[in-house]
Amino acid sequence: MNGVTGRMGHRQHLVRSVLAIREQGGIDLGDGGVLWPEPVLVGRREHALRDLAQRHGLEHWTTDLDGVLADPSIDIYFDAQVTSAREEAVTKAVAAGKHIYCEKPTATGLDGALELARLARAAGVKNGVVQDKIFLPGLRKLKRLIDGGFFGEILSVRGEFGYWVFEGDWQTAQRPSWNYRAQDGGGIVSDMFPHWEYVLHELFGAVRTVQAEVITHIPRRWDEQGKPYEATADDAAYGVFRLEGGAVAQINSSWAVRVNRDELVEFQVDGTEGSAVAGLRNCRAQHRSATPKPVWNPDLPVTESFRDQWQEVPDNEEFDNGFKAQWELFLRHVVLDEPWSWDLLAGARGVQLAELGLRSSAEGRRLDVPELSL
Numbered sequence: 001m002n003g004v005t006g007r008m009g010h011r012q013h014l015v016r017s018v019l020a021i022r023e024q025g026g027i028d029l030g031d032g033g034v035l036w037p038e039p040v041l042v043g044r045r046e047h048a049l050r051d052l053a054q055r056h057g058l059e060h061w062t063t064d065l066d067g068v069l070a071d072p073s074i075d076i077y078f079d080a081q082v083t084s085a086r087e088e089a090v091t092k093a094v095a096a097g098k099h100i101y102c103e104k105p106t107a108t109g110l111d112g113a114l115e116l117a118r119l120a121r122a123a124g125v126k127n128g129v130v131q132d133k134i135f136l137p138g139l140r141k142l143k144r145l146i147d148g149g150f151f152g153e154i155l156s157v158r159g160e161f162g163y164w165v166f167e168g169d170w171q172t173a174q175r176p177s178w179n180y181r182a183q184d185g186g187g188i189v190s191d192m193f194p195h196w197e198y199v200l201h202e203l204f205g206a207v208r209t210v211q212a213e214v215i216t217h218i219p220r221r222w223d224e225q226g227k228p229y230e231a232t233a234d235d236a237a238y239g240v241f242r243l244e245g246g247a248v249a250q251i252n253s254s255w256a257v258r259v260n261r262d263e264l265v266e267f268q269v270d271g272t273e274g275s276a277v278a279g280l281r282n283c284r285a286q287h288r289s290a291t292p293k294p295v296w297n298p299d300l301p302v303t304e305s306f307r308d309q310w311q312e313v314p315d316n317e318e319f320d321n322g323f324k325a326q327w328e329l330f331l332r333h334v335v336l337d338e339p340w341s342w343d344l345l346a347g348a349r350g351v352q353l354a355e356l357g358l359r360s361s362a363e364g365r366r367l368d369v370p371e372l373s374l
């Protein structure tokens, strides 16, 4: 597991996924056997790895990636490093015959992302990319509504993602500074469009066109050492996507917006038979039979509470951490050869959408999103 000292690598992948799987006694394989992940922590800073290993009672850690890749007892290479470091490390791991699981975006450009997918296919190694959002309770409930035919024809999707990321001068920033430097692989488009690609694709239909307005609202920020730097990467993107099947999706992504929503991301879906608003955890719905009939009259105060007219969609099941749920499926795919679709080619589609989103904004036009194949 490379990059486990980072925000995602540590909290979501090590603690909430792999260590949580061990705490629950491994993964029951159903035949009396148990799958037990044994992580080797990999990174650049010896002291940070040693501390982390000690804190979690883990035996194996190293700063020697080549050495660990040469070890035939290691099956899987996992990567949650900064995006710009991923391509080189994953390429090495494929060459060493390891199965690959990694964070998104899989590379900093489409060519590199496709090359990784091709290399993995040619080497015959299993491969997967983190697509955690579709495993979140809110989106799982939304998917249940779609599968149950609740919406009728889906007309449109409106997504609102974002929160204020502090500049770092009078309050420290809550995201790493590389996120705001284009030269280091940062930018909200490269970070979030890969998520929007698989969310839209899996729930509503593949993205066929993209039109985006991408901007850097806050041009100067302060880094982890309190030093000012120029924010060369985009921190907001206003995107419109045409989907296979005809629905239109609009998604605003911004690190320069203050939250006036129930959750940090929300998607409103409007269909002929009903509508729903889903966040990370919750999902509320309104059927056509319970739809109010407001009449536009700016001379009168609002007479009803529109927000109260929505019905909470019940959980009906227990939801595990989304990262852990996907880890379990990937490990089962590797060991039991169970079906799996979130591979490096799917990861490349996310990188493609980010690249086209940036180009659409730079060129001021709507772009087609060609279907990818290897």
Ligand SMILES: NC(=O)c1ccc[n+]([C@@H]2O[C@H](COP(=O)([O-])OP(=O)(O)OC[C@H]3O[C@@H](n4cnc5c(N)ncnc54)[C@H](O)[C@@H]3O)[C@@H](O)[C@H]2O)c1
Binding pocket: 002, 003, 004, 005, 006, 007, 008, 009, 043, 044, 080, 081, 082, 083, 085, 103, 104, 105, 130, 132, 176, 178, 191
């Ligand atoms: N799935 C998600 O929801 C999600 C959310 C946030 C980030 N991510 C992805 O996870 C990856 C890591 O993001 P993060 O927010 O955890 O970043 P982070 O800066 O907190 O961690 C980065 C990790 O990479 C290591 N690293 C390796 N080479 C480095 C280099 N040259 N410079 C700096 N650090 C280096 C660091 O030591 C650290 O362990 C990114 O690719 C990001 O796109 C995914």
